[in-house]
Amino acid sequence: MIGRLNHVAIAVPDLDAGIALYRDTLGAKVNEPQDEPDHGVTVVFIELPNTKIELLHPLGDNSPITGFLEKNPSGGIHHICYEVDDILAARDKLQASGARVLGGGEPKIGAHGKPVLFLHPKDFTGTLIELEQV
Ligand code: CO
Numbered sequence: 001m002i003g004r005l006n007h008v009a010i011a012v013p014d015l016d017a018g019i020a021l022y023r024d025t026l027g028a029k030v031n032e033p034q035d036e037p038d039h040g041v042t043v044v045f046i047e048l049p050n051t052k053i054e055l056l057h058p059l060g061d062n063s064p065i066t067g068f069l070e071k072n073p074s075g076g077i078h079h080i081c082y083e084v085d086d087i088l089a090a091r092d093k094l095q096a097s098g099a100r101v102l103g104g105g106e107p108k109i110g111a112h113g114k115p116v117l118f119l120h121p122k123d124f125t126g127t128l129i130e131l132e133q134v
């Protein structure tokens with residue numbers, strides 16, 4: 001059901017430091033930061049030959065990243081994103097198997113303009129999983 005790894009998202013307490021680390025120290029192609037007010041984050045996409053890294057930084061007062069950074073002050077892997085062909089079919093199959101789909105199970109438009117869903121980390125070996133329909 002799942003296809004390619006679309007991205008790994010890393011929450012960072014200092015966006016400029018994260019950008020400098022990936023661009024200057026690691027020598028990756030780093031894009032301009034994008035504010036995503038609907039998701040409460042500023043996102044920076046880093047393009048690798050086989051996948052992407054997303055740096056996430058809190059935006060606004062109710063960011064879902066704020067609590068994560070309180071628990072992980074130096075930052076950390078926040079979620080990984082797998083591609084699926086049909087997000088509603090994937091959701092129905094997962095829910096039928098007992099997995100919890102966050103946010104009421106209705107896909108939202110994610111940072112790439114495509115429908116996404118998040119799966120409860122307790123049902124997936126402690127990892128928050130994003131599914132993106134491609
Ligand atoms: Co993501």
